[in-house]
Amino acid sequence: MPTDSTTAVPAVTPGWLAPHPAPSTPTLELPAGTVDAHCHVFGPGDRFPFAPERKYTPCDAGRDRLESLHEQLGIARRVVVQATCHGADNSAMVDAVRSAAGRARGVATVRPDIGDAELAALHEAGVRGVRFNFVKRLVDAAPTDELARIAARIAPMGWHVVVYFEAADLPDLEDFFATLPVPLVIDHMGRPDVTRDPDGPEFDRFLRFADRNRCWVKVSCSERLSVTGPAALDGERHAYADVVPFARRVVEEFGDRVLWGTDWPHPNLTDHMPDDGLLVDHVAHVAGTADLRRRLLVDNPMALYWPEESA
Incomplete structure (x- = not known):
C-alpha cells in the first residue's frame, strides 16, 4: 500500500535509463480516440514502494508524466499494465487508472490466494486483465x-490474461496457454528474433x-x-526498420485482434531511450492505411477494454 513521503527510496539499478527528457511531436496525426494499450507507471517510490523481490529498481515514472506524454x-x-518491479501490489497502477x-483500464498482477473482495475492488477500479x-x-x-x-477465478468476470514470453520459449508454453479459459493477449508480438526471416518457420509458428487460439497480439x-x-x-522518421516486416504481418493477419502500445517508460533498456514521438511515427510504416491504423489504435482496444462503449 502507499506509504508516507518519508519512505526511503532505494537506489536506481545501475545503468537504468530514464524516459526521454523531450520527446518529439510526431508527424503522424493519430485518429481521434487512440488508445495506448501497453504502458506502465513506476512509483513514485516514496508513495508506492517497489517490491522486495523485484529484479530491478527503476527511476520514478508516475502517472502525471504519463498523462502529459499522452496529451503531447x-x-x-x-x-496501464502492472510492472514487475511492483510485484503484486497494484496500488500505483490502480491510482493511475x-x-x-474512465479513460484508462488496468492489467494487474495477482496471487492465487487473492480474495473475492479484492478482485471485485480491482474490477471496480477499471482492471480488466491479469x-x-x-x-x-x-x-x-x-x-x-x-x-x-487465477485464470479460472477471473473468467467469470470477463477478464483476460496478458502473457509475456520470449519466442524461444513458446514451444514449452503453448500447450499450457491453450488450456486457459479466458482470452489471451500476447505482449510485443511474442518477442520475435528480428534477425530471422519474418516469413520463416519460427514466426509462422x-x-x-x-x-488457433484467437489471441490478441500487441x-x-x-x-x-x-x-x-x-x-x-x-533520412526519414523511420527507425526500427527491421521490426516492420514482422509487425506488418501481424497487422495484416490479425486486423481485428491487434493492439498497439508505447511500452512507456521503456523498462530495462540499456543502449538507448526511444523518442516516443518517433514511436508514433513508426505506426505509419506498420499499418499503412487509415483503416488499418484506426482498427489498431481505436476500434480493437475499445472492443477489448471498453466493450460497453464500442457495441
Whole structure:
C-alpha cells in the first residue's frame, strides 16, 4: 500500500535509463480516440514502494508524466499494465487508472490466494486483465498450476490474461496457454528474433498459435526488438526498420485482434531511450492505411477494454 513521503527510496539499478527528457511531436496525426494499450507507471517510490523481490529498481515514472506524454502525442486513453518491479501490489497502477476518470483500464498482477473482495475492488477500479510473465530474466519460474487457478477465478468476470514470453520459449508454453479459459493477449508480438526471416518457420509458428487460439497480439516494443535501432532510414522518421516486416504481418493477419502500445517508460533498456514521438511515427510504416491504423489504435482496444462503449 502507499506509504508516507518519508519512505526511503532505494537506489536506481545501475545503468537504468530514464524516459526521454523531450520527446518529439510526431508527424503522424493519430485518429481521434487512440488508445495506448501497453504502458506502465513506476512509483513514485516514496508513495508506492517497489517490491522486495523485484529484479530491478527503476527511476520514478508516475502517472502525471504519463498523462502529459499522452496529451503531447495525441493519445486519448491508456491501458496501464502492472510492472514487475511492483510485484503484486497494484496500488500505483490502480491510482493511475482511477485518476484518468474512465479513460484508462488496468492489467494487474495477482496471487492465487487473492480474495473475492479484492478482485471485485480491482474490477471496480477499471482492471480488466491479469498479466502472466514468463520472461526468465524478470521473474522466477512461473508456477503454471497457480496461474491456471487465477485464470479460472477471473473468467467469470470477463477478464483476460496478458502473457509475456520470449519466442524461444513458446514451444514449452503453448500447450499450457491453450488450456486457459479466458482470452489471451500476447505482449510485443511474442518477442520475435528480428534477425530471422519474418516469413520463416519460427514466426509462422507464433502466428499459427495466435490464430488457433484467437489471441490478441500487441504490436509494440519495436525499440526493444530492433537490432538496427533508432537510426533514420533514408533520412526519414523511420527507425526500427527491421521490426516492420514482422509487425506488418501481424497487422495484416490479425486486423481485428491487434493492439498497439508505447511500452512507456521503456523498462530495462540499456543502449538507448526511444523518442516516443518517433514511436508514433513508426505506426505509419506498420499499418499503412487509415483503416488499418484506426482498427489498431481505436476500434480493437475499445472492443477489448471498453466493450460497453464500442457495441
